[in-house]
Amino acid sequence: DTDQRRNTPTAMQQVMDDLRWLGIEWDEGPETGGPHGPYLQSQRKDIYDRYIKQLLNEKKAYYCFDTSQELDTMREQAEGQKGNLTYLRPERFADENDARKAREQGRPVTVRFAIPQNEPIVVQDVIRGRIVFAAADIGDFIIQKSDGFPTYNFACVVDDHLMNVTHVIRGQEHLNNTPGQQALWRALFADTPLPAYAHMSVTVSDTGGKLSKRERPKALRVVIEERIGLSDSVNATVTPEALTLSAKLHPPQVVTEQELAKQANLTVEEVRSFQKGESVPDMPVIDAMARYLGVALPEINIVDFSRSGYLPETMVNFLALLGWNPGDNREIMAVDELVKAFDLSRLTKSNSLFDRQKLLAFNTEHIRMVSPETLLRHFKRYLSAVESPMASADDELLSTVIRLCEGARTLAQIEQKSKFLFIDNDRIEYDEKDVKKVLLKSDGLAILGIVRDRLAAMNELTAQAIEDMLRGLAQERQVGLGKVAQPLRVALCGTTISLPIFDSVRMLGKANTLRRIDDTLKRFATQNQT
């Protein structure tokens, strides 16, 4: 948290929540504590200051007073000519006095590291082997910002040393930072050996480029554009994902700009500014808008996957296999199995694409694989996270529901299939297409009427009795079971997707079942004639 502007307390909390959800605990760090604290970089300023002073004294670093405008100009010029900006080191290093004067004049004061220019810097990467960088390409980078905080590239070197870090394992996007960090390490801690560096491949999105948080607001813009159309600047860059999303939109309820702003706790102006691409609100605000619009944004953050009904076991397994494999044909693995098999030497060099379909397949397997107790625990957590009406149900009922959903791909599917049990009889939402297909076509309503009477005549609604009745009716009428079961299903659930029908009726109970059938018959009888 060395960036005072960008740092938010919720972001750090989210990282820790995510790790804990995944089942990854840290031995040492924020909240857990340990012998090398404090663990927040913002609380270690005096430590960094000491080392910066040391470099300054040894003439291994120097003060700079350039404004960002001046730096921009230099950069432009460098680009115009041939290559990159490498900061031109002054002949004479400014001293403490100069720094004081500059501060008095209101100029920004930063500190740059004078990177040794005599020889190339060799990074020995665990995954990629030997990589050579010319010192001239790196240049004197800033180690202390004008607000007095260290830059990431400086702070992490000091921390790695002070915290006895043995392995630095991170994404490939940090590979270019490594020579600078190594040079810093040598200047500061010459006598101690470097940690081992391993730069992993980057996981890219199927929409191209790094898997980035920006995809969510981008997708949301497209949806807002579609539903409200209050933008004049949404153009070309419509992601394929956003398009599939908009196709999944529920039949139009009325959506207004005012209500959208209200739901997100923004002003209409702020919504417009977001829509024009001028600003991007925080993730919870984005989520609130998406919820109001009834769409699922592409999952990017760990918490997004948890809210979409993926299991932590799935995520750990799937993520582990992106850029690593155990060397045999195993793919679906439990966490302890992964831990046992893991080996730094088997990390992959090339980038990988994040394939949500395969993730789904993994989730299906893990839902099948985890113990019923674990699954129940995950399911309850999921229900409360998405504020489902099922969240208050007791364990026994939830366990039954889970059992009946064998083969489900996500927790969301289990919820979707069994939600009808927890909705008031008069709050059933009928899916228009399903109603047309099952009730209004051929003799769906007529059959539903017969089913109603036979159910009413039964004294005991066991799954078996219901099955016998429905099968008997199908046989009498010389039709498949679907012809008699589907109208019943839509009457009870409003859709054709639900728990197995015999159990659905049993669990809903006779009174509710009859009531829903009657409501359905009444509601669609007139439509059928017109």
Add this chain to the structure above:
RNA sequence: GGCCCCAUCGUCUAGGCAGGUCCAGGACACCGGGUUUUCAACCCGGCAACAGGGGUUCGAAUCCCCUUGGGGCUACCA
């Protein structure tokens, strides 16, 4: 533009360092069939790749070079 990384089925990958056992194996997706009260799940079968060009070698997916392509970085962000 500059610097760096990478390159096997549509996708994730095994094999590459120790060249022959690879007319390239597995998984997801896809296609065909089966099962089925919905959605799934499940079962059987199928399609599908060594980016291109030069070398080295008796022999190259495997070693070397070039080209092409993809990615990353290029901040007083991390």
